[in-house]
Amino acid sequence: MGLRLHSYWRASAPFRVRIGLNLKGLPYDYVPVDLLTGEQSSAAYKAINPQGLTPALITPDGEVLIQTLAILEWLDETYPEPPLLPADALGRATVRAMAMVVACDIHPLNNSRVIRELAVRGQDEAARDDWIRKWTAAGFDALEPMIDRHGAGYAFGSAPTLADCCLAPQAYVAARFKLDLAPWPAIAGLVARYDDHPAFAAAHPDRQPDAP
Numbered sequence: 007m008g009l010r011l012h013s014y015w016r017a018s019a020p021f022r023v024r025i026g027l028n029l030k031g032l033p034y035d036y037v038p039v040d041l042l043t044g045e046q047s048s049a050a051y052k053a054i055n056p057q058g059l060t061p062a063l064i065t066p067d068g069e070v071l072i073q074t075l076a077i078l079e080w081l082d083e084t085y086p087e088p089p090l091l092p093a094d095a096l097g098r099a100t101v102r103a104m105a106m107v108v109a110c111d112i113h114p115l116n117n118s119r120v121i122r123e124l125a126v127r128g129q130d131e132a133a134r135d136d137w138i139r140k141w142t143a144a145g146f147d148a149l150e151p152m153i154d155r156h157g158a159g160y161a162f163g164s165a166p167t168l169a170d171c172c173l174a175p176q177a178y179v180a181a182r183f184k185l186d187l188a189p190w191p192a193i194a195g196l197v198a199r200y201d202d203h204p205a206f207a208a209a210h211p212d213r214q215p216d217a218p
């Protein structure tokens with residue numbers, strides 16, 4: 007058995023792991039989880055990921071991994087080339103910090119279950135979209151100077167890292183919710199670069215088997 011990824015085409019968290027798998031050149035089986043019909047909350051899926059969130063990665067030994075940062079670090083330790091983290095401790099801490107700005111401080115506020123809850127509490131679509139843009143902008147404000155300082159073609163240095171695995175999907179969400187990247191030229195520059203990289207392009211939502 008090879009690697010198996012439980013994924014939804016448009017969701018940004020599985021997109022991170024698809025990029026990581028592609029950067030490592032690892033083939034995997036794609037198992038769609040339909041977030042629109044609530045499949046993530048089914049007993050069958052929760053037996054795989056008790057959080058009812060995507061993605062889940064099944065290892066060749068049949069172990070289940072959840073949480074994208076943990077999955078990407080496992081991938082990096084298990085399949086070291088090319089590395090997703092720098093060789094030095096300071097570099098690793100910086101790349102992890104950039105990834106966490108996205109994965110810990112932007113995305114959790116904007117995840118679909120949070121947006122659904124805002125709707126339940128009476129927020130209309132315009133207010134919900136503003137909410138998404140607000141927290142994305144706050145994270146991008148923090149990332150922009152970090153990329154200015156550490157980037158040299160990618161978010162940190164001249165090759166893609168864990169930070170890019172997280173940032174590219176968040177930039178896709180930003181475009182989806184019509185957040186103009188003009189205030190963040192360093193991030194806008196990276197997005198153009200991601201579009202040209204085969205590992206990022208193959209991971210793009212529109213190219214997934216469950217995309218409509």
Ligand SMILES: N[C@@H](CCC(=O)N[C@@H](CS)C(=O)NCC(=O)O)C(=O)O
Pocket residue numbers: 017018019020041046058059060061072073074075109117118119120
């Ligand atoms: N912190 C988790 C976040 C996972 C997550 O929130 N996934 C979203 C898709 S981007 C999801 O499956 N949402 C389903 C829902 O909200 O019901 C990770 O990094 O894996």
